[in-house]
Amino acid sequence: MRKKMYKAVLFGALITGCATAQTSSAAVGVDSTDLRELIESTQIMATLHDLSIIGERLPGTIGERLPGTAGYKAAADYIENTLLSYGYSVTRQPFTFQFWEELADPVLEKTAPTGVSYTPYETDGFATMEYSGSGNIVEQTVIKAEVFGCNPADFDSADFYGSIALIERGECTFFQKAANAEAAGAVAVIVYNDEARQEAFLGTLGGEGITVPVVGAAYSAGLELQEGGTLASIYVDATVTSVETYNIIAETQSGRDDRVVVVGAHLDGVAGTTAMNDNGSGSATILEIAKQMSALGVEPVNKVRFAFWSAEESGLIGSTYYVDHLTERGIKDIALNLNFDMLASPNYVRFVYDGDGSATELAGPNGSANIEAVFADYFDAQQIPFEETAFDGRSDYGPFIEAGIPAGGLFTGADEIKTVEQAEIYDGVAGEMLDANYHTPADNYDQLNEEVLDVMADAAAHTVLTFAMTKSSVNGTAKGSPVAKEKLMYKGPKAQR
Numbered sequence: 057m058r059k060k061m062y063k064a065v066l067f068g069a070l071i072t073g074c075a076t077a078q079t080s081s082a083a084v085g086v087d088s089t090d091l092r093e094l095i096e097s098t099q100i101m102a103t104l105h106d107l108s109i110i111g112e113r114l115p116g117t118i119g120e121r122l123p124g125t126a127g128y129k130a131a132a133d134y135i136e137n138t139l140l141s142y143g144y145s146v147t148r149q150p151f152t153f154q155f156w157e158e159l160a161d162p163v164l165e166k167t168a169p170t171g172v173s174y175t176p177y178e179t180d181g182f183a184t185m186e187y188s189g190s191g192n193i194v195e196q197t198v199i200k201a202e203v204f205g206c207n208p209a210d211f212d213s214a215d216f217y218g219s220i221a222l223i224e225r226g227e228c229t230f231f232q233k234a235a236n237a238e239a240a241g242a243v244a245v246i247v248y249n250d251e252a253r254q255e256a257f258l259g260t261l262g263g264e265g266i267t268v269p270v271v272g273a274a275y276s277a278g279l280e281l282q283e284g285g286t287l288a289s290i291y292v293d294a295t296v297t298s299v300e301t302y303n304i305i306a307e308t309q310s311g312r313d314d315r316v317v318v319v320g321a322h323l324d325g326v327a328g329t330t331a332m333n334d335n336g337s338g339s340a341t342i343l344e345i346a347k348q349m350s351a352l353g354v355e356p357v358n359k360v361r362f363a364f365w366s367a368e369e370s371g372l373i374g375s376t377y378y379v380d381h382l383t384e385r386g387i388k389d390i391a392l393n394l395n396f397d398m399l400a401s402p403n404y405v406r407f408v409y410d411g412d413g414s415a416t417e418l419a420g421p422n423g424s425a426n427i428e429a430v431f432a433d434y435f436d437a438q439q440i441p442f443e444e445t446a447f448d449g450r451s452d453y454g455p456f457i458e459a460g461i462p463a464g465g466l467f468t469g470a471d472e473i474k475t476v477e478q479a480e481i482y483d484g485v486a487g488e489m490l491d492a493n494y495h496t497p498a499d500n501y502d503q504l505n506e507e508v509l510d511v512m513a514d515a516a517a518h519t520v521l522t523f524a525m526t527k528s529s530v531n532g533t534a535k536g537s538p539v540a541k542e543k544l545m546y547k548g549p550k551a552q553r
Contacts, residue, residue, distance in 0.1 A: 121323060123155070135304050135323065151301065151367075152298055182271045186258075189267040193243050197215075197287060198287065200222040222248065225248065225249050234247075235266060247270070248273040249275045260551065303377070308349075308359055310355050311359035318361045320394070321364060322364070323366060330499065332500055333399075356524035365378070372449075379461075398468055404468040404469055404484065406512065409427075410445060434519065451465075473488065
């Protein structure tokens with residue numbers, strides 16, 4: 057763990073989180089004590105309980121919040137009505153997206169010169185890429201691309217026509233690799249992991265456009281499939297349907313509308329689960345912050361916009377739609393985005409997004425370092441350990457940083473493995489996932505960690521209030537690195553490169 061001790065770059069003095077900070081002439085000190093005292097984990101848990109059962113009351117559902125379903129609509133109605141009752145201006149932002157769904161277990165087999173059957177969705181096997189095309193490819197020649205397949209010229213050989221293209225992961229997106237291989241006449245594509253990462257992976261092609269089957273395989277499988285004279289069979293049965301859904305957007309009645317603070321969490325979940333940690337925890341937390349800011353009569357200096365995104369699990373669709381439909385002026389009017397996704401992981405680590413890029417490979421846009429500093433100053437003042445996590449594109453901050461909007465937020469972990477050092481700091485079990493229930497039916501109310509939720513909710517409330525009340529620009533004088541789309545490893549829960 058790297059634990060930072062920050063100087064308060066935005067406010068000119070260490071923010072204690074307990075008393076009004078000394079401020080520079082350009083900033084307003086924020087005492088978040090009253091708000092944090094009202095942000096009780098019991099109330100957030102009560103909201104989570106409501107979300108967990110709201111869909112169960114509907115015929116034919118198990119409490120899922122899949123976009124376009126009655127369960128999602130019921131949850132969105134609950135959020136919307138609550139916000140309206142607290143005086144917020146609330147709108148629905150409708151959109152339609154293409155929902156990809158696998159209808160049967162996929163197959164990947166090496167049939168010659170030796171037979172090997174690879175297990176789907178196992179670490180040494182393979183997984184179908186999201187938005188893969190369908191097909192039943194039987195005993196076709198496997199041809200390996202000698203480079204990463206990022207350019208059409210990488211497939212100039214006529215041998216790729218009618219073959220299965222085998223491509224190493226790296227350098228560009230899976231979509232680029234698959235599109236180039238398909239254009240060269242390949243009937244299926246296997247992207248295998250590199251030597252550093254090894255395991256099979258969940259990938260996405262980012263949307264429609266590829267018609268042939270595309271899978272991601274373990275490094276070991278990729279090596280086996282390179283053997284001379286290899287024939288392989290691939291079967292994928294998937295469909296794409298148009299789904300209508302909507303984001304819920306609520307904003308304060310007052311505050312500067314040219315320095316808007318967007319506070320976001322996704323309301324949707326994956327199939328087969330009530331999605332309590334991912335991301336009921338974030339949604340319930342920002343709802344509680346909105347409620348208690350209203351109850352306190354907070355009149356923000358800067359307008360605060362609470363956003364409950366839909367279709368995050370299908371590739372950040374809702375937040376992307378929102379950002380893509382902002383005008384140039386609308387983008388400039390957003391001061392920053394705060395993102396809260398998974399705040400109650402059972403085997404948690406307290407993560408802050410690494411806005412300045414000092415601990416990970418990528419800094420956020422200019423101003424992101426200042427957002428990180430506010431979170432860090434708060435945790436330091438409370439003597440609470442934390443560490444940085446990367447802007448890798450796995451949550452709804454992605455479209456904002458791609459548009460150059462400063463971003464930050466909190467996270468307590470998903471499928472990452474807890475290290476021995478982390479277990480010493482945060483307790484829990486080393487060698488196990490931070491949330492073993494991630495994207496499974498076990499992501500339910502009983503598995504939530506209320507202790508860490510309570511801590512993270514206070515930190516979230518403090519930071520939301522800080523940026524709601526400051527008269528300073530978040531950008532300050534620090535420089536952030538530009539964040540290009542091709543640098544983000546993920547697009548939502550699945551890797552895109």
